[in-house]
Amino acid sequence: MWFDLSPEKLRDYRPDREEPGDFDRFWLDTLAEARTHELAATFLPFDSLLATVDVFDVTFAGYAGDPVRGWFIVPRGLPDEPLPCVVSYIGYGGGRGKPHEHLFWSAAGYANFVMDTRGQGGRGYGGGGATGDPDPVGASANDGYMTRGIESPDTYYYRRVFTDAARAIEAARSHPRVDASRIVLAGGSQGGGITLAAAGLVPDVAAALPDVPFLCHFRRATTLVDQEPYNQIGNFLRSRRDLVETAYETLSYFDGMNFAARATAPALFSTALCDQICPPSTVFAAYNHYAGPKDIKVWHFNGHEGGGPYQAEAQLEFLAKSGLR
Amino acid sequence: MWFDLSPEKLRDYRPDREEPGDFDRFWLDTLAEARTHELAATFLPFDSLLATVDVFDVTFAGYAGDPVRGWFIVPRGLPDEPLPCVVSYIGYGGGRGKPHEHLFWSAAGYANFVMDTRGQGGRGYGGGGATGDPDPVGASANDGYMTRGIESPDTYYYRRVFTDAARAIEAARSHPRVDASRIVLAGGSQGGGITLAAAGLVPDVAAALPDVPFLCHFRRATTLVDQEPYNQIGNFLRSRRDLVETAYETLSYFDGMNFAARATAPALFSTALCDQICPPSTVFAAYNHYAGPKDIKVWHFNGHEGGGPYQAEAQLEFLAKSGLR
Amino acid sequence: MWFDLSPEKLRDYRPDREEPGDFDRFWLDTLAEARTHELAATFLPFDSLLATVDVFDVTFAGYAGDPVRGWFIVPRGLPDEPLPCVVSYIGYGGGRGKPHEHLFWSAAGYANFVMDTRGQGGRGYGGGGATGDPDPVGASANDGYMTRGIESPDTYYYRRVFTDAARAIEAARSHPRVDASRIVLAGGSQGGGITLAAAGLVPDVAAALPDVPFLCHFRRATTLVDQEPYNQIGNFLRSRRDLVETAYETLSYFDGMNFAARATAPALFSTALCDQICPPSTVFAAYNHYAGPKDIKVWHFNGHEGGGPYQAEAQLEFLAKSGLR
Amino acid sequence: MWFDLSPEKLRDYRPDREEPGDFDRFWLDTLAEARTHELAATFLPFDSLLATVDVFDVTFAGYAGDPVRGWFIVPRGLPDEPLPCVVSYIGYGGGRGKPHEHLFWSAAGYANFVMDTRGQGGRGYGGGGATGDPDPVGASANDGYMTRGIESPDTYYYRRVFTDAARAIEAARSHPRVDASRIVLAGGSQGGGITLAAAGLVPDVAAALPDVPFLCHFRRATTLVDQEPYNQIGNFLRSRRDLVETAYETLSYFDGMNFAARATAPALFSTALCDQICPPSTVFAAYNHYAGPKDIKVWHFNGHEGGGPYQAEAQLEFLAKSGLR
């Protein structure tokens, strides 16, 4: 069932961006602060029982120097030279889980750096998370992560996550098997939203693959659909009726549209016309503002699962065509 | 619809308690640590637009000295002498909201000290919360508060909340209009669970009114029902399959049954036979372990709303009969 | 989730009214007939266990002289002079319940006259009703009250209720503690719809506070949403396919838009953009036809709970600004 | 899905009956009072556009002499002599609708007298009702008919309906094409409950066909399932917590178990193991108390639709075997 704009209107849907005047300054300062902490990326060999990959248990310093976990997975049997590396981000509520939950990119011949999402990983799918989200404020919030600290961009949860995401790229690049000039950012849903943010914050990545991305065009998303996790914002504002505009102001620092307008790497997006979790108009809003070379796959009868294995195939082709493998 | 034990079996339902050997030590240490911070209870007059009560905006030092907010509401027009005071705790997800959300106890002639629940208050009902839950660990968790820090009793969320609850009684007693010998603890659902905890931790309160209490007999509750918020625990353990027993061990430090077995104040419980949020068997499990004089109202066709205005009436009668007003 | 007109379009949404030519005559005759019965308002002191209010159990003669029940609640401790009085009407399915379910207005310094809704009060929330709805016809109807007697305005259920509502104002004014020139009408949902009707039928009230009002713009409401209780009308017409226009003709005598066009008291409305029970366009339809001074609060992320404690606060400020206290 | 007792236990399920001491007196007086009104059965020829039946629009005096409507349908082309007649009662919320909704019994060679259910017929299925339920009390009730007047057997809705049902038999017998010694009572769900009541109240009927009967063993039904319409009772008692035992006392005058224990006509019951509307244990409770010759069809995978066309076939065979055609 289609519920959003028609496919024709989606193609041209390019709403005005709400962008605070100090957007760039905010992020420059935020990343600069994070970089005052040493990156301290460690890669501990991990016995995953797998035969075709080498797995490393990763820790690096993210926002505020907090330890962020991940996996680094390298295919065996390829020539011993630096590989293109996919830095992948995880969907809302998921955690890094077990290494064998992440076999696609290494099977395709890429090194794969999987970043855990702080605090998340306990939502009941996958193997769980391993990274804490220390929060010195802990403001009154809706259940879930979407409204943590939403009263100010300084305290908002995704400030920490997006900073981790930028630092994860630095951590990936620090490994000798990674070719720093061939970093690909990838992720679905929240992972797609983080991909956009990282592509906007880190200028020199080689490609971005935001798949059914979340965290785009909040003002429309929060009034168009009533599904987890966008609905956490509206649910919070059902109590805190006084904070509606404050919340949107905070969110304008984190909107995928604003990051898209700064990104320059070639990108392959996807969206699905029945996706009520990350509605297609919010994806096209980011897509149509995206400043780099771009393409988008539109799946006609899919919900939030999007193109699934078809999108994966398209991604391999896109990267091959882009000369990344 | 009844879904739990029959009314006859509920009366006798008194399961074994899982109680860690160092339960008392854990809580003694916890409260002692909290008391190293000055209570610093402040009562700022607040213009509530109301005519029959005086309202104060309260702050006091809770767990780790964190500032905890609340309301203090005193009926006008009564003789100028210390009043019995109801310290009331709030249901899951609610916040202290506006003073006029709390008019019952003052209308009945009691001073009323309403404690905000840290971090909560953004769930979409009521007027919202005002208290943060600083958390230096921020471990991977399910959405919601039930699994925050569940890997250890030291880091578990309710360690902080129950400590706040005990400190709230001290704050209430510090006000000159309160008769410290006539403290009544009250609350429904999570507020009922906190009431039990505080009644177990603070020996000299005058009465306890746990209404459809939450946070009792976790092992049964988590496998009997699949509703918010008990289900957050199971949902977390769906990812973290390795933590099932660890979680129950942590929860044994926070189970209402164990606090009930230590409480001595006269208590009026309630439970409802159709309550799938806080099932009647989990309430009777606590009730049948309660060590003080006690009574319980059983509502035959109610869900989690319980006795509602009928229970309120019964509470007034119970307190009157107990000589508290 | 928003599902109705955009906020911008709502502001200007003023559909044509369907108004029968004998609308005024119908209501003049109806009220005249009711007034052939003596009002016979009695106020029996009631022991509510409360300390800051005096409570009276009220009975007066409503439609056809039928006895209608209510509560009259007066704050203690105020100067002994006539008070402004809020006549309040109840949401669909609720009953007058217990006096302590109605503490807000007296706490704010108003006398409060609570009218029970005939036949209702058994829907499972609150403390229940106490007033019968004698019906000499008892026509075939859908479950619920919305289609009782809908085949003619003469037999329609709300003819009886709105008549009761007008008589309730007379009953309130008959009490010596009430200042008859300062009558405020208030209610949420069905109570808001009755408020509009009473404000249209009783010209000299001092203010009206229709909160998320029901019973407005039936033709749109019944085709726009499928929720209780508006959906009772469509469900009835699913059987009685022959009565569609007959039903709308009956409803045109009871539509809040038509009462609004006759009301002159200053009014504070509210509506909520996610309210699928009383959709915002049906509220604005009445608001934009309202003939007196008016304002409206629009709650962006609320459903039928509307502004809740925020709206209550706004109402106190509105009445204060209007010089009513 | 099975949710009730196992098939083996159902066979023997014969709970104690709650029967008031004046049960027989209550009904004798009730029927005697009804018979003080002339039956006044009229049969107006009705143009149904049908070719194989004659249809009559029926009115007769039911409870309190209120006019009750129905259809009388006689197959054409059979020998011109009195026919066995099926008096049929309608499921909850349905009305007599159009004659062509009732073609089964006449096609099978029976005269068919269809009784409308007072007040009902507006629930959205079928063609609607035509009979009012005048109610001089109109007590506060839940939406729907199950709790109307439930505070006393004298005012309870089904007192009026069951009286109508007994009078309907008299009306059927008054028609010259009906063989008064071959009256068959039939109906599904509420129609089955009325069948049981009429079979208990009218001693000399020739057969009874209670199909998935409603209105049996209220105490179990109201606590075992949460579906319309049994749940109306619990929903009412959720507000009126004080009336639980009063309601059951009233219902004991209307329980199918008590009528079953008085019935003597040969009966074919049915029940379905997945029926959550009229659970199988409540049907077997009546069946096992039924005092006449009896059989029951148990449908293993059906819900409230029961045996449908298979049950209809079984009924024809049962009546043929009983020598009724």
Added chain:
Amino acid sequence: MWFDLSPEKLRDYRPDREEPGDFDRFWLDTLAEARTHELAATFLPFDSLLATVDVFDVTFAGYAGDPVRGWFIVPRGLPDEPLPCVVSYIGYGGGRGKPHEHLFWSAAGYANFVMDTRGQGGRGYGGGGATGDPDPVGASANDGYMTRGIESPDTYYYRRVFTDAARAIEAARSHPRVDASRIVLAGGSQGGGITLAAAGLVPDVAAALPDVPFLCHFRRATTLVDQEPYNQIGNFLRSRRDLVETAYETLSYFDGMNFAARATAPALFSTALCDQICPPSTVFAAYNHYAGPKDIKVWHFNGHEGGGPYQAEAQLEFLAKSGLR
């Protein structure tokens, strides 16, 4: 609740048809192939226990000569001459069941030929089916019949069903009690869709009664609603993302709009404004392309049940007015 175009826009809704160039050729060839098999219609007398009709168990050769079952029901007691005959088709998932499930048309004086739908009849309503759907390909499909063989018009399930439907008319006409010049096609939902197809394929039928017809304007239906059975198509295409256009191409050979444009018999359609199974715009799409004399009943508050007994009455009047009885 209305969810589709407004009633005004529906009246004029006449979208372009997607019609393959070889549509007529495809069907000519298909029917020609079927007619290479002998029709072999047999009518075995069947003991239905009914008194006013004669029932025959029918078999005839459908698509590929496969045996297709049905009932032939003739009213008794009418003059012994050929009757007008209603050939009726069944809703999705139903089967021919028992003869007494089909009493309307014979009661109205028509012979009635009921065609079983191959493969269907096991969906849990009615008495079940009796006809197999031999399928030598058995391609990967969604559960249900809507996507069987959808990769090509040659293998698509409804090619077989529509061919059966045309052959059923021939079988009906082969019976001596049938007046071949007075064939009426009728059916609701899928039966309505088959009615349209047969009316387009068989030029000389006397009337068509497509009631809330299914299988019209697939492209809109599959993106407008998400209900069974239209949603089977989208669900299949959620996996087979590569087949979206292939599927629509296949469906263009089976779209009710294209058959409507070829039909010439007088037709009475129906649609219901709340019907989310066969949305009104898809019905009007076919209606507005219908090439014969036509009328349509629009039911304002009904869902897929449509006009029910009111539509049946309208159908009798329509046929009488058309001189068919």
Added chain:
Amino acid sequence: MWFDLSPEKLRDYRPDREEPGDFDRFWLDTLAEARTHELAATFLPFDSLLATVDVFDVTFAGYAGDPVRGWFIVPRGLPDEPLPCVVSYIGYGGGRGKPHEHLFWSAAGYANFVMDTRGQGGRGYGGGGATGDPDPVGASANDGYMTRGIESPDTYYYRRVFTDAARAIEAARSHPRVDASRIVLAGGSQGGGITLAAAGLVPDVAAALPDVPFLCHFRRATTLVDQEPYNQIGNFLRSRRDLVETAYETLSYFDGMNFAARATAPALFSTALCDQICPPSTVFAAYNHYAGPKDIKVWHFNGHEGGGPYQAEAQLEFLAKSGLR
């Protein structure tokens, strides 16, 4: 939420098997018939864009010689000698999809032979199916595959599937990179049920890994839960009330309990206590009858997802311990 037997009772739950006397004969004959068709296994190299595996598009002759599709995936970079091979079967409604949906076993160092399930693969998850299910009978059935041909074991759908499964093992063994003595059978849900069947039919496999297996203890499963796909059986029998025992008789030839009693390979089962799709008691019924060495993982808070990545890890350990790698 737990809904089935307690964990303690599950351990001992070993219900009697319903086993037809000619069970072994039926399957011997069935497999013998299939083997009259040449296996004709072909392995076409397939360009999957993957770097660490070789992929082959497989076809072999299954039941009745029908072509069955699959993937054969071999890890690159391992010593060039025969590998242990996991033959894996797919969950209900899924298809073989794309090769990169099957990366786990090859990453762990096994050859992996993935068998497509005939007719399935269009349920909307994964990449779709590629194998037809030719069916010369096509009997009336419920939507879905569970009731196809259920009137006889000869025509039942799973006769064809289980035969395919046995032939798939032969096809796998025919490839030179496979060590025929180290065949492991694996699959979840329906794949687990097929695993059990194949383990019972093919005596010399080296291990079996039935994960949350479906198709076990039909009599309990069909009455205990009401979820897809077990509920298709009850839904069919809701129409075909006459076929209840016939269906169970057919199913007794396909029950995992009966295959388990014949299997001898070491097996690692899994079940989840909240799994309402394949309830734990039905899994333990098979487990406790399993005739080979065995172990079972019980997941306390999982539904049908079972142990997910934890189970995968346990499977690797189990196989390693069994000396298979």
